[in-house]
Amino acid sequence: MIYSKRLNLSNWYDFETLFEKHNGVRGGCWCAYYLGRPKDFRYEEKDKHKQTHFEHIQAFGSTGILLYDDETPIGYAQVAPYQVIERFDVSKDYVKLPQSYLDQRQWRISCMFIDKDYRKQHLATQLFLEACETIAYEGGGWVEVFPFLHEGGKDKFDFNGSVSFYASHGFEEVSRLGKSILLMRKFIEPK
Secondary structure (H helix, E strand, C coil): CEEEEECCHHHHHHHHHHHHHCCCCCCCCCCCHHHCCHHHCCCCCHHHHHHHHHHHHHHHCCCEEEEEECCEEEEEEEEEECCCCCHHHHCCCCCCCCHHHCCCCEEEEEEEEECHHHCCCCHHHHHHHHHHHHHHHCCCEEEEECCECCHHHCCCCECCECHHHHHHCCCEEEEEECCCEEEEEEEECCC
16 A cells, blocks of 8 residues: 655654665765755765754654555655755745745645655656645645756656646746756645
8 A cells, every 4th residue: 555654753764764775865865955055965975964854854843755655665755844945045046936925835845756666656646646735734835846957858757856747737837947947836725
């Protein structure tokens, strides 16, 4: 049975298990890259990334959701309020929500990862939909995603999703962040 749970201190070990199986994912990132400002993340400091992520969970309670197959963790989506996933805020190209929207909840989905043994089963889509459901049940609000723009116009689903994937789920283009990232937004109604 496939289901999801919020990642928090009680299931941190499951997150560790999934990410250790994949050498910290994406070169040892441990999904810490988006959790701070650019000055806070150094690629060569791989040993610190896991600790950084753990400290964010201690500080904020959760940084995302884990996808499970029975008791086995098989995926992770980083989904959290803006103040948890803050890396994008410093981009000169970042377009803030209009002042009139700032009293509404604001969320970001910055990356998704599926265990290599579970790929090509549409589980990334299920993980994304679970993330959206989590947002809806936690009050809804504006959601931002950040797919990569690949050279030659290729629209490829990677750790950040793809432009066509998010567009098919109702996200609209807002702006480019530099040369390779697109900011997209959608409002998710609360449940």
